[in-house]
Amino acid sequence: MKKRQVVVKKSNSNRTSSASMIQRIRYGECQKNHAANIGGYAVDGCREFMASGEEGTTAALVCAACGCHRSFHRREVDEVVYEGSSTSEI
Numbered sequence: 001m002k003k004r005q006v007v008v009k010k011s012n013s014n015r016t017s018s019a020s021m022i023q024r025i026r027y028g029e030c031q032k033n034h035a036a037n038i039g040g041y042a043v044d045g046c047r048e049f050m051a052s053g054e055e056g057t058t059a060a061l062v063c064a065a066c067g068c069h070r071s072f073h074r075r076e077v078d079e080v081v082y083e084g085s086s087t088s089e090i
């Protein structure tokens with residue numbers, strides 16, 4: 001018995017030969033200086049931003065762990081490269 005491999009081609013695939021790159025943004029430790037008003041320096045020790053609400057709401061910009069705005073957290077950008085067929089359309 002022979003096995004056959006079937007390749008399904010999607011007619012709506014907008015494929016290119018080049019690899020696509022996607023940037024994923026993560027937010028690291030909180031860097032808000034809570035002692036700025038007394039001339040000192042103290043961070044709250046929050047290690048990673050966790051959205052306290054769903055994306056698209058204002059709560060998504062507030063850290064659930066420390067309550068600070070997302071902009072206080074260190075921004076890290078991951079570059080992810082997808083080669084070959086990609087379903088994302090950029």
Ligand SMILES: [Zn+2]
Binds near residue numbers: 032044063066068072
């Ligand atoms: Zn914080």
